[in-house]
Amino acid sequence: MIKPTAKPVRSLQDLADLAGVSRATASRALNDSPLISEKTKQKLRGLAEKHNYTVNQQARDFRLRRTSVVSVVFMLDVKSDQHMSDPFFLEMLGGIADSLADHDYDLLLAHAPVPDVLALREGRVLKHSDGVIFVGQGEQHSMLNELAGDGTPIVVWGGPVQDRNYVLVGGDNASGGYAATRHLLEQGRRTIAFFGNTRNPEISARYSGYEKALAEFELRPDESLKVDVPFDMRRAQEVAREFLENRGQPDAVVCASDVMALAAISTFTNLGFKVPEDIAIVGYDDIDLAAYSSPALTTVRQNIRWAGRVLVESVLGQINGDAVSDTMLASELIVRQSSGVSGE
Amino acid sequence: MIKPTAKPVRSLQDLADLAGVSRATASRALNDSPLISEKTKQKLRGLAEKHNYTVNQQARDFRLRRTSVVSVVFMLDVKSDQHMSDPFFLEMLGGIADSLADHDYDLLLAHAPVPDVLALREGRVLKHSDGVIFVGQGEQHSMLNELAGDGTPIVVWGGPVQDRNYVLVGGDNASGGYAATRHLLEQGRRTIAFFGNTRNPEISARYSGYEKALAEFELRPDESLKVDVPFDMRRAQEVAREFLENRGQPDAVVCASDVMALAAISTFTNLGFKVPEDIAIVGYDDIDLAAYSSPALTTVRQNIRWAGRVLVESVLGQINGDAVSDTMLASELIVRQSSGVSGE
């Protein structure tokens, strides 16, 4: 038996012709429609397999008026116009990417236009995707609120804010800030600075935890110890240096991120202080580099990869029309070194 | 004059109706076709603007049989199944993302299936995109070769290999490895280890630079000083420790990445060695964290963001049918500390 010249099977029509059925039947068979007999399904599946045919997802999505794409937008620090460089982002991204892949969604990556996320309305990010995940709120909470009103499902990784009408997923920042501060207090530290921009809701929540811990030791927060340190390492160092040179010396610092903490450590060390003996530092995020730096950094861990999954479940839930609620993930203090005043 | 109830303008047809022309004319006008009179174009553009209409990119791409998407695939370390965690990736990704956005392409993110990139053939990555950028070759060079034969334009960030039929963009790894090693030699170091997996083409090229520098000082590479250290920080530390404990002590190490270098530094420090006094270390990549770590890391810089742009130009060039050639980007030694034997 001579094998007929194999005509490539490109479309459903080709496959249907081969099977001797109509396009409609072929479509239904491959989608496992109950309208189609088991026999026909078997046959079509077999042929599809044999000729290495898979539906054209693009045509399918077009017809179904969807994209099978979820955008991920990273919020950048307003002032720095810094390109995302915190390893925290990468880990989050990895979690999101894997999770989306599990659900057969594609990931479209973007970073937020620095001054105004509303500009996204005009762009690919919103138009080419079924939903959007924002990582961080930056200082643009109200604009996120507006975007949420547009109809595209969005979910935001961030901290608590008032009058919010988007779905929020975030770590338990208050507990994290509390645990970090409490840890330092228990080591005997009393002049504890806080590094981070509290206009950022996540950081603000951490700061409230910081205040709570201080209160338990009957200390009241000192405004001069609250320092608006940016996420960007270079500028974090500058601010840290300026702080130490001009505004007195704390015996400990709670930092809003590990990168910030590492910046602080190197600055302080360069200025001749010993870390942690003179100044103890606690970070936030537990990035790999922090774990293995020396001195190893005590920090607050959030399960970032899991967070990625939760974010994905949340957008996809919204896309499917489910009711979706906020999620708060636990955070956990990771103690990596003694921060005791006396040498341990 | 009463404004008529605004019927939303969703499709070209709607717009055409509004203008009193046909769909075809509307399409041509918006695409600035020479077939259409200036007057008509003006009118349609005006209406489009006024009614906030933009073409449905999805339908357009579908019709034009393209996707306006470029996939970016990160190669993972075979053994570690490590999720990308090197900040180097993030920077590269940022460069690629911005550059793609400039060209109105979307970025689909994926990581390579660990054992076998050929599996991508079946998946979204190849089917949903007009081209693919691979970051790193891992140990899968030959499979990349196969993929390149499939017709989808691909470009790879990596190092030189023989019998290559894909477009390659990469740093000048040989020079980088040479400069790093030479620097150590000039500081008086003589027992210089090399950390990195030389089955990776980039690292292999760096190693050849290392050999060249040694040769100039009439040293010959000692196999026992060539250590297969993974990119993953945790495991890098284990390997570094094992090396130092069992295989003698070098007075310097050339590392294949900054993360590896930082891992080495912390390991060595923990083991009681002084860096750089006892063991000097040079990294590769110049990630932010390396610049600001203490001791600040001497390293080899590649202009990653620019690399991102070059990669993008390269795929897009191929997509447009241009002839595209390989590119090698300069690398530059960044000296951040004295690595002199004497305390300098």
Added chain:
DNA sequence: GAAGATCGTGCAATCGATTGCAAAAGGATC
């Protein structure tokens, strides 16, 4: 004023799928 050239526009097919509705095929019952 008619023939011919030029310019602008519209008709309709096409990309590859999904799906409501109608029609055909197959079975059961009397």
Added chain:
DNA sequence: GATCCTTTTGCAATCGATTGCACGATCTTC
């Protein structure tokens, strides 16, 4: 064998754009 029910399949419209080809309008030119 006719009738009625299921079960299975096919027809044709649809999603929103692009584009080859043909047609109608306008302008020259004799």
